Amino acid sequence: MSNKTLPTWIDVGVIPLINVCLAFLVSGFVILLIGESPLEAVQYMITGAFGYAEGIGYTLYYSTNFIFTGLAVAVAFHAGLFNIGGEGQAYIGGLGVGLMCMSLDSFMPWWALIPFAIAAGAAFGAAWAFIPAYLQAYRGSHVVITTIMFNFIASALMVYLLVNVLIEPGTMSPQSRVIADAAILPSMKDVFAVFGVNIANSPLNIALFLALICCVLVWLLLWHTRLGYAIRMIGFNEQAAVYSGINTRRTIVITMCISGALAAMVGINEVMGAQGRVLLDYVAGAGFTGIAVSLMGRNHPVGIIIASLLFGALYQGGAELSFEVPSITRDLVVVIQGLVILFCGALSLMIKPTIEKLFMKFFAAKESANV
């Protein structure tokens, strides 16, 4: 194989970077096509995302969701499973978080409630991932197709529950009641206020810390535990995993449940944090963005944090951009997201041969110079 010809820093650093740049380049052409200046757009986006305190808050708030869904996709990917169901798992997970918060919010404050909320969300998200996982492992149906189907089933189920069961009596909009103030996660503004630092108001809350903890846990799980070894071995070569005595079926189910539980943590950030209630369609595509994030971050927690920041900035910057330039809407961010998935995912192998050739040429030239 030609794997060895490229050093790691090119393989995990330069090539993904070039792919992202290609995606942005094409996005620039799209902006040109609709008659706006790409450079101006970039300027608005950067100022919108990082230029002022509130913007940074929003950027990090979006990033929090993407870290969760990105990790969810990555964990499954290491076992060779493509979990497209992050959207549905996050949606159902948020239901678990919401139900737990609503049943306990009159008894305890947020710091006592959060372990229960995390457990309930994780259980609901894992349960929603369990069925496709079981069917993949034991009945041979493909997890990609079943998770797509489960996204739609989740969406129908949640509409039914919000319209008929969870709706606050006497109101018309399909959403649950608001969770008691004391049970809602403190925003970053409150946290910093404790230390006497005043920061701008934004939906950013302490779920960001949970996201970072999850990154560390996923890193530990994948590279420093027996289970993580089994997961990666299945992804690398399932036959070899079977022969080395790994119970692949059980591992596949466990992996998918972990993945679903991670996606469900979006519920902590949204239901228990920013929104304070279960809203219709509150995941708003974060599950799909997670796929782009994971592909871009090469399925590694560090890469996922960087990619999440980028996508958080795109979301917040995109909102700012649509405010400044009326002919551009946030749908442009969806275009960019699609292009990132295309170049970092589907076409990730496209430039490799070229880079390999260039590298060999450069390398060979240096070698001969040394001789």
Added chain:
Amino acid sequence: MSDFMLIAISTLDATIRVSTPLILCAMAGLFSERSGIVDIGLEGKMLAGAFAAAAMAAVTGSAWMGLGAAIGVSICMALLHGFACITHKGNQVVSGLAINILASGLTVTLGIAWFHQGGQTPLLSGDARFFSIDLPGALAVADVPVLGAIYTQLISGHNALVYIAFMTVPVTWWLVYQTRFGLRLRAVGENPQAVDTAGISVFWLRYRAVICAGILCGIAGAYLSIAQNASFIREMSAGKGYIALAALIFGKWRPKTALLACLLFGFLEALTVRLEGVPLPLIGEVPAQLMQATPYILTVVLLAGFIGKAIAPKAIGIPYSKER
């Protein structure tokens, strides 16, 4: 005519209208998947086609130009899918997903920039749309009991694209099962090495398969925006591409059974509208959401092997490399 007949005929009529894009997309998926290329990008190609059709029809005032634009754009997206999956051996699911997301973003972005109507295209009328056609003799037999009503209201009176959609099923069957191209297509989805050994280009065969898928998705898109509706509306494909994919799997990757699955799923959707708020005897009111989720639930149950077994083409999802 009895009330029951009226209701039955209007529900079946709605079934035909709702099933049309499903049939076209399912046949599109059949070409692609039987050649070994997973196609979850049906949704995106249909959406892009719908936008292209409505935009072209709005500019030129011709429905046929719109149809042509839809097919053209849809083929371009199919070729992109092929470029990623066949030429560069990329992950087919990732590529399909990218196409769906790209189509969802691009249609609205371009729609707003070009037409300034919040992502919609201008309302179409006259020759810019496909209108219903009365089949010969429809008026003459309208008074014949039962059969006359069925012919006049159910079979006659649809637009050209509906008839095209139903025609694609026998054509697909003939192409896939009765021609040399079809034999090779099925072979390349089962065992590409064997096809390659016989001196036939795997790449070119698969490219032709995704182009066929592009054509059919384009027609489905045009049906949505310039036949069933009178303009493009954002996200107007609304998961139909995925339902078609489910129908294809439910129909076990065969034209006839896929058609039946499309009609079943279409019937469920028509029934959902019909049963909205109406209590049924014995079971009471069925929630609309349950009816909407039924195609997906049925497909999952089928995939789980509880009602028959859906066996996918053997080489599906695996990029073919000539060397080694």
